[in-house]
Amino acid sequence: MKTMLISGAGIAGSALAYWLRQHGFAPTVVEHAPGPRSGGQAVDIRGAALDAVERMGLLDGARAHRTRMRGMSVLDGDGKEIHRSTETTFSSGRLDSDDIELLREDLVRILHERASSKAEFVFGDSVTALDQDEDGIRVAFEHSRPRTFDLVVGADGLHSAVRRLAFGPEEQFARHLGMHLAIFSADNFLALEDWQLWLRDGEAGYGIYPVRDNSELRITFGFAAEPLFAGQRDAEQQKKLVAGRMAALRWETPRLLKAMRNAPDFYFDAMMQIRMDRWSQGRVVLLGDAAYCASPLSGQGTSLALVGAYVLADALGRAGGDHLTAFASYEGRMRSFVELNQALATENPGGPAAEASVERAKNAIALDG
Template sequence: MKTVLISGGGVAGTALAHLLHRNGFAPTVVELAPGPRAGGQAVDIRGVALDVIERMGLGEQVRAVRTRMRGMSVVDADGNEVHRSTEATYSSGRLDSGDVELLREDLVAILAEHASGEAEFVHGDSIAELREDEHGIHVAFERGRPRTFDLVVGADGLHSRVRRLAFGPEGRFLHPLGTHVAIFEADNFLGLEDWQVWHRDGEAGYGVYPVRDNRELRVTFGWRSEEAVERDGDAARTLVAERMAELRWETPRLLAALHRSTGFYADAMAQIHLDRWSAGRAVLLGDAGYCASPLSGQGTGLALVGAHLLADELGRARAAGEGHAPAFDRYERRMRPFVDLNQALATENPGGPASEESVERAKNAISLDAN
């Protein structure tokens, strides 16, 4: 049985752990956070990605915790409604579609529960060094003892440690899109009931929607800038507050909530482009290899479909007595056209969503079954 180290305990890494176990591998997941990460925005599972969820036997659980939005409003600087829709929302698209929107933390929790007992989970640690030879890939950790694995998968996000160690500096592959976001939680002081509200003025704006049976809010601030941004800490909160300070409506109360939040996250919207997703015994999955950015609405879909295809190809190679290289090649050959279409969603309509036709085409543009 081959041993696989997966760096990153998010959607991509946790889904892969289960799917690899199903294909006869022994996966270990290392995650820097002390436990499953809480907070974050609502994510969408669309098209073929829903088929992955169904094949994992998780459709009922996922749908049980989906968001239940009735619609959305767009308001001006004084809070006056200038647009209303009960057909679609900016975060999840058409409300009458079969797509599922849920909180990222809920999806990760479901996947982690599903993989419990199938994979070893190591929290509070990260990879410090990779060294490969004919016997395997030797991994030094920041805290734990060194270990050797047959393969290493980088499923550790936009700023992947595995990608930096195995492929080179981040700057060679990261392509900023000129937009930044900050996401945090707050009490539902707006009294929203399954209803989103969006406000924008000039180069900055935000969306607010209720979660947890309308007890909490998730807030997404966004602004255009070419400057780098701190991703966490007091300096990041201060920078975000400065960028949003000129907005009116409920901005002062939202900024107060920003400074109280415990699940704050900020980053530049960017994509990752590499000529190859594998190097020796290391391979990239999800945002680490082909981040489309949240502007595409398809990051979760790419993570789930990528995990399915990578596990499928490694399983086929194992059954045929092949090495890992042919599996990595087939994974990339099958996955790359799907990635290209979904990354294009983020740039099709700068400052706005991609067309419904483009989303529909992109989310279904792959088969889960090998030819």
């Protein structure tokens, strides 16, 4: 039985662990965080990704955790409503769609519960070195003893350590989109009931929506700027930076900034895409954001991760142990799907992509192709 190390226990890594076990592999998942990560924004399962989730037997569970938005209001800089919709929201698209919007932490938990009996999970550790030869790949870890695997998968996100170790510095592959986002949770001090608010004034703005039966808010701050190397700052420095960029906004901004300062689950990063000529190097292959991050601006990162995990595991299963053939098949099947979905982030700068573009992109691959 071939052994595989997956770096990253998020959506891509957990889904892949499940599918690899189904194909007879022995997966081990290593994750830097002490457990499945909490926090984060609402994410979408769309098109072909719905098929992937259904094949895992998780479709009903995902639907049970979906958000229940009735609509949204778009506000001017003073908080006055200038547009409203009960048919669509910026975060999820059409409300009558079969697509599923749910909190990222809920999806991660659902996937982990399904995969944890199929794979070894090691939390609180990370990959620090890779040394591959014709017989396998020796992996060094921050805390654990070194181990040798047949293959290694980097599913460790936008700032992937596996990608850096196997392919080179992030700067070679990152394409900055001119925006930065901060995401955090707060008590529902605005008393929103299944309703989103979106405010923009100039090159900064925010979106707010209630979750957890309207007991909490998820708040997203966004602003335009050239790369600020967010990953090199700690959370307190990032909060000060965001506060400075958002301070000129009016309406409820002071209360929102106060909530941000107290948020335990604050996340901040530049909006970037990862563009690579190839996603594999010998016995190492990349998956999800590590290989082809589309950015939250596309709304399709989760679907790319879920579909990519299925396609990669399927390719490995079909190749009968020939990883070079499997990796080539994986890239061949995923490349055009990835490109269409990455294009959603740049089609309409400052706003969502057209519905027709989303429909085309989310259905641009068949799992049985």
